[in-house]
Amino acid sequence: MPGITESLLDGVLSVLPDVRALPLPHVLLLLLLLLLLPLLLLLYRASSGGGAGIGGLPGPKPMYPLIGSALLMPSDMTEILNVLMGWSKEFQGCFHLKLGSDYVIINTPEAAEVVLSSNQHIQKGEEYDGLKPWLGDGLLISAGSKWHKRRKMLTPAFHFSILDQFMTAFNEQSKVLVSKLRETNGQRTDVFPYITKATLDIICEATMGVQIKAQQGARSDYVRAVYRMGEISFFRFLKPWLRSDFLFRRTSLYQSQQECLKLLHGFTDSVIQSRREELSKSKDASETPQTSPQGRKRLALLDLLLASTIDGRPLSDADIREEVDTFMFEGHDTTSAGANWTLYNLGRHPGIQQRAFEEVRDVLGDDDRPVTREDLSRLQYLEMVIKESLRLFPPVPMIGRRLNSDVVIDGCSVPQRCRIGLLVYAIHRDPRHWPDPDTFDPERFSPEASRGRHPFSYVPFSAGPRNCIGQKFALMEEKVLIATVLRNFKITSHDKREDIKLRADVILRLEGGLWLSFAPRH
Known part of the structure; x- marks a missing residue:
């Protein structure tokens, strides 16, 4: 040869x-x-x-040079999680997988702790590269000193004192959601688009200070573009040959991506420009980012970015856009998935739903007053319901990382050249930490049951130094949304767990829709 x-x-x-x-x-x-x-x-x-594998770690034998087991990954997006979970069971823990690059798939809390708790291995994996044309080097993707500086700059925007000002948006958009669900007249309905539009309205108002009224039928093109960008990004990761820009630019996927980018970037650019002009006309130069001349509360993120400097220099429009786009993506898509799955689980378990409703009624009363921050701290069982839903259906089913040095995982030395895939969906089902893992049981998150549990056995918002900066925002938003729906409707789910197909792309979705019915309580 x-x-x-x-x-x-x-x-x-x-x-x-x-x-x-x-x-x-x-x-x-x-x-x-x-x-x-x-x-x-x-x-x-x-x-x-x-192309030899990683010494000591089991895994599916690579079929071909270079691309390894890429052809074993199904084109049907609803089968990907099944294949990965099958390998997790077959190889009894973490395993090696060659998809162009060498990957170690982590599916135990102990192995996840090695990577997630490290201050060294915080660089995102190449599966995020497909999002760069949209998100640039925003907080989700950036690394090194840029990430550290941006994280430090943005952290104050998610302090509880700042998050409180978003309660009005949470309540107002939740009421719009209720009005839209009433129009379904208790009929079987795909709820995913309803929740997605509600969370998009919330994040646009909270992040950019604009009301796009997606729930009233506006900006449906933006929603479709967000979905499409996620699909294209994940598909490029699964097919190593499409990671080549030379090949990718000669496919129809590239043309679709360009159309989406034109829409997504155009919208963000217009909002940034409008806000800059508004601020430049302000007569009070000493005005703080949280208040306006009319006493209106200002959004934390965009105003903070416009007023911020890094190393003594203000952020450019491109810098601001990549952070705004990042929070638009992370802040509506993941929260939408979490709220949808919570409604699904409540509809599947009438007894749990009744207990959650009684708590909501006891805390909020029978009138239609807005939910307050004080109410959220008292809705403890509802929080347990949401957390258990995030365990079973984590909005981000896998997290990618790049190693910055050799590391020992499951007793095996993994070289720096390897990529890491943290399979959150499997970590949340480790039977050593979650007995009867596929059963929906909110009591797992009671103070008593949570005591002593491995801290990395539950990572829906990642963990360690690169955890999700917006997780408090997300939980507050989901609590208000779910509580508002619960106090108005009795929810019924029409699909058994064994009958639904999970679609694993960047966000965990449901193939064919999430069909629920909402019967008015009054």
């Missing part, structure tokens, strides 16, 4: 001096061979042992 590649190379080189004398078809063939030579050499080296 070594002689074949070397002979091919010698043969091509031998004709180079006489290339001008060759017919055009032969010249084109020669150029093609020259382009293919690097690939042929890599294939040879890989087939000769260069």
Whole structure:
């Protein structure tokens, strides 16, 4: 075999001096061979042992050089979690998977702690690269000093004293949601679009200070563009050959991505420009970011970004856009998924739903007053319900990281070149920490049951130094949304767990819709 590649190379080189004398078809063939030579050499080296797996860790045997087991990953997005969970059970813990790059799939809390608790391994994995055209180097994707500086700058925007000002938006948009659900007249309804539009209205108002009225039918194009960008990003990760920009730009997916980016970036740019002009007209230069000349509460994020400096320099519009887009993506899509799955579980378990409703009624009373911050701290059982839903259906089913040095995982030395996939969906089902893991039981999160549990057995918002900066915002929003729906409707789920198909892309969704019915309580 070594002689074949070397002979091919010698043969091509031998004709180079006489290339001008060759017919055009032969010249084109020669150029093609020259382009293919690097690939042929890599294939040879890989087939000769260069693509060996990670010593000591089990895993599916790579089918082909370079791309490894990529062809074992189903094109049907509803089968991906089933395949990964099957391998987790087959190989009894963490395993090695070759998808172009070498991956170690982590599915135990103990192994997750090694990576998530580290201040060294905080760089996101290459599966996030597909989001860069949209989110740039925002807080989700950035690394190193840029991430540290941005995180420090943005942390004050998520202090409880700042989050309190969003309670009005939570309540107002939750009431709009209730009015829309009433229009379903108790009929079987796909609730996912309803919740998605409600969370989009909330995050637009909280992040950018604009009301896009998605629940009234506006900006449905924005919602579709957000979904499409997530799908394209995840598909590129699963198919290693599409990670090449050269190949990707020659597909219909690239054209679809460009159309989405034009819409998404255009909307954000227009809001930033409008806000800059508004601030420049303000007569009170000493005005704080939290109040306006009219006494209106200002949003924390966009105003904070416009007023911030890093190393003495103000942020550019491009800097601001990547952070605003990041929070638009993370702040509405993940929260929407969490709220949807909570409603689904409440509809599947009438006894649990009744107990949660009674708590809401006891705390809020029978009138229609807004939910307050003080109320949220008293809705303890509802919080347990939400947390158990996030355990069973984590909005982000897998987290990717890049190692910055060799590390020992499950007793095996994993080299720096490897990528890490933290399979949150499996970590949340580890039977050593979650007995009868597929059963919905909010009591798992009672103070008594939670005591002594492994801190990395529950990571819906990641954990460690790179945990989700907006998790308090998300839990507050979900509590208000769910409490408002519960006090108005009795919820029924129409699909059994074994009948639904989970669609694992960037966010955990449900194939074919989430069908519930909402019967008015009064």
